[in-house]
Amino acid sequence: xxxxxPLGTVRGLGSAKTGTEHWxxxxxxxxxxxxxxxxxxxxxxxHLGAPRSAVVASLANPLVAILLALAMVxxxxxxxxxxxxxxxxxxxGAAAKLALLLFNSFYAxxxxxxxxxxxxxxxxxx
Amino acid sequence: xxxxxxxxxPLSPHLQIxxxxxxxxxxxxxxxxxxxxxxxxxxxxxxxxxxxxxDDYFNLVQELFGSWFGKLVMLGFSWALxxxxxxxxxxxxxxxxxxxxxxxxxxxxxxxxxxxFSLTILLWIVGYGART
Numbered sequence: 001x002x003x004x005x006p007l008g009t010v011r012g013l014g015s016a017k018t019g020t021e022h023w024x025x026x027x028x029x030x031x032x033x034x035x036x037x038x039x040x041x042x043x044x045x046x047h048l049g050a051p052r053s054a055v056v057a058s059l060a061n062p063l064v065a066i067l068l069a070l071a072m073v074x075x076x077x078x079x080x081x082x083x084x085x086x087x088x089x090x091x092x093g094a095a096a097k098l099a100l101l102l103f104n105s106f107y108a109x110x111x112x113x114x115x116x117x118x119x120x121x122x123x124x125x126x
Numbered sequence: 127x128x129x130x131x132x133x134x135x136p137l138s139p140h141l142q143i144x145x146x147x148x149x150x151x152x153x154x155x156x157x158x159x160x161x162x163x164x165x166x167x168x169x170x171x172x173x174x175x176x177x178x179x180x181d182d183y184f185n186l187v188q189e190l191f192g193s194w195f196g197k198l199v200m201l202g203f204s205w206a207l208x209x210x211x212x213x214x215x216x217x218x219x220x221x222x223x224x225x226x227x228x229x230x231x232x233x234x235x236x237x238x239x240x241x242x243f244s245l246t247i248l249l250w251i252v253g254y255g256a257r258t
Binding site for chain 2: 030037044079
């Protein structure tokens with residue numbers, strides 16, 4: 001018999017050390033992605049094959065730069081959560097799983113840092 | 127406790143046992159497009175980073191992306207993203223506890239496919255049309 005109250009059990013979060021954050025953030029980023037993905041795709045198609053000056057000119061508009069940055073952050077966040085589930089579902093060796101989960105986190109972080117740097121650099125006209 | 131030895135127990139039937147159904151394929155495609163998009167993201171970050179570097183380097187990357195193969199990859203990426211987004215919309219509807227009737231599930235699966243193909247075509251017509 002456990003002497004812990006139901007509230008204490010919930011606060012303790014069990015051996016997983018997390019509650020519903022993963023599921024919840026997957027939904028939060030999914031909702032954010034719905035409009036951002038539309039903008040993102042339009043930006044790509046409109047600039048595919050365009051000269052560099054056209055991309056820089058578009059990003060000089062702060063609205064475009066901020067929307068593109070938000071789109072990248074939200075999509076990469078969502079991507080990291082999704083790939084994490086795929087790895088946890090299919091990779092069962094402890095070492096391989098840990099290595100892939102770490103790589104997954106670093107992959108999202110590196111892509112995010114690189115793309116935000118690129119967006120800001122062009123937006124500031126540097 | 128008795129020693130636990132792995133015995134050859136019958137496994138629960140896996141994917142290849144079942145006759146493929148639309149909703150099952152849509153579930154698989156949702157995950158596949160998600161993984162494909164994750165791989166595709168590195169291309170788009172490369173493309174944007176190239177634009178931030180120099181005219182010469184960006185011209186080179188644009189040539190790669192603008193080739194028939196590059197366009198095919200980008201067409202596939204845009205379809206996968208639209209399909210995954212519409213599939214996610216279905217999941218958000220299910221999250222509210224609605225849309226679990228078989229008829230609705232089947233209808234949403236078909237609408238998802240029809241929507242992803244038509245929106246992809248629309249995107250490329252409008253996106254290309256906006257270019258000067």
